[in-house]
Amino acid sequence: MNSVRLRELVVHVQQETGQSERKTCGALERPRSTQRYIRRRRDDEEKLVAAIHEHVRKHPRHGYRLTWGYLRQEGWQVNAKRVYRLWRREGLKVPKKQRKRRRLGKSENGCSHYKPEHKDHVWAWDFVHDRTSSGSPLKWLSIVDEYTRESLALCVGRSMTAREVKDVLRELFLQRGFPKHIRSDNGPEFIAKLLRNWFSELDIDVLYIEPGSPWENGYAESFNSRFRDEILDREVFDSIRDARRLTAAWHQEYNERRPHSSLGYIPPSAYAAACATSATATPPLQRHKREETALTFN
Numbered sequence: 021m022n023s024v025r026l027r028e029l030v031v032h033v034q035q036e037t038g039q040s041e042r043k044t045c046g047a048l049e050r051p052r053s054t055q056r057y058i059r060r061r062r063d064d065e066e067k068l069v070a071a072i073h074e075h076v077r078k079h080p081r082h083g084y085r086l087t088w089g090y091l092r093q094e095g096w097q098v099n100a101k102r103v104y105r106l107w108r109r110e111g112l113k114v115p116k117k118q119r120k121r122r123r124l125g126k127s128e129n130g131c132s133h134y135k136p137e138h139k140d141h142v143w144a145w146d147f148v149h150d151r152t153s154s155g156s157p158l159k160w161l162s163i164v165d166e167y168t169r170e171s172l173a174l175c176v177g178r179s180m181t182a183r184e185v186k187d188v189l190r191e192l193f194l195q196r197g198f199p200k201h202i203r204s205d206n207g208p209e210f211i212a213k214l215l216r217n218w219f220s221e222l223d224i225d226v227l228y229i230e231p232g233s234p235w236e237n238g239y240a241e242s243f244n245s246r247f248r249d250e251i252l253d254r255e256v257f258d259s260i261r262d263a264r265r266l267t268a269a270w271h272q273e274y275n276e277r278r279p280h281s282s283l284g285y286i287p288p289s290a291y292a293a294a295c296a297t298s299a300t301a302t303p304p305l306q307r308h309k310r311e312e313t314a315l316t317f318n
Contacts, residue, residue: 023054030055068098069106076112083114131203131238134227136167139295140196142227143172144203144240145210147180148247152257160267161188162247166203166239168292169280172196174247174271176263182212193222203227203237246274 026048034044045052062068071094075087082090084107088100136142148160159180163173173188202219204210204226211228219226229236251270257263279285 026050027055065106068096068102069110071096072103072106072110072112081114084112131166131236134201134203136165139167139292140165140199142166142201142203143199144237144243146205146237146240146244147207147209148244148252150252150257150263152259152263154258156260158257158260158263160247161185162240162244163188163192164239164243165199165288165292168288168295169239169243169283170288170292171243171271171274174267176260176267178260180209182209182214185209186215186218198222198224201225201227203229203240205229205234205237206231 030041030044030048030050033039033048034041037044039047041055042052045055068091071091072087075082075090079086079090084104085100087107088098088103091098091103131144134142142165143163144166145161145163148162150158150160152158157178158176159178161173161175161180162171164170165172173192175188177184202224206228209215210226216226234241247270251266255266257266274287275289276287278287280288280291283291
């Protein structure tokens with residue numbers, strides 16, 4: 021309890037009991053000299069407080085000790101305790117460090133605003149994380165066709181760089197063709213210059229969602245939720261080889277046999293086979309050959 025509150029407590033007890041200040045201070049073990057002390061504001065206090073605020077505006081990451089050091093350099097004859105007292109009285113504090121936010125995304129790229137219209141129109145991708153029984157990290161790259169709900173890729177490794185992501189996509193493009201859009205969050209692997217330049221060459225538009233808004237990549241989040249519920253939360257992976265084996269089995273089950281509620285309870289692969297491929301879903305023949313060459317040599 022600070023000195024002001026203690027002084028008020030002594031006065032309150034004295035008024036309630038009718039005892040003298042001497043007896044009240046004795047009962048509360050408070051020195052009378054402290055109780056009678058009247059703080060006198062120094063003539064330079066307002067200027068000192070203004071100088072402290074000015075320094076804090078210029079250097080918001082500086083605490084009271086650094087502020088005190090700068091004030092001494094400016095000619096103030098003041099000790100650190102006084103600066104600390106004024107610092108606390110003014111409610112100043114060093115703000116917590118914040119992670120820089122990437123600003124590539126926007127809400128207009130979310131799945132509720134920009135919806136898939138046909139097969140291979142919009143793909144969504146994301147990462148899923150888990151660990152082996154020994155505590156080693158595992159990282160899955162998940163790619164989903166938003167229209168057919170097919171899981172196009174589900175690759176696991178200890179880690180995954182932008183170049184490894186590019187290798188997975190290259191194989192997928194050669195097998196399936198090119199999507200019009202890829203919906204993505206702002207993870208470092210997804211915003212890498214390597215991938216953005218490559219997508220630009222292939223005329224693939226990346227729909228970066230608003231940072232910190234995973235619900236805007238809802239198709240990827242929905243698939244990841246099923247994957248975690250049905251595999252990651254049920255299985256113990258003793259090794260990465262074990263994780264790849266179980267992942268491959270579930271991946272095939274999901275695409276070929278597992279009924280999907282949003283598709284009328286038929287598997288995604290059966291629904292995809294029944295879809296009439298739109299003319300806009302596959303690039304023209306000349307462009308396809310040109311981009312296939314780019315995939316082969318890039």
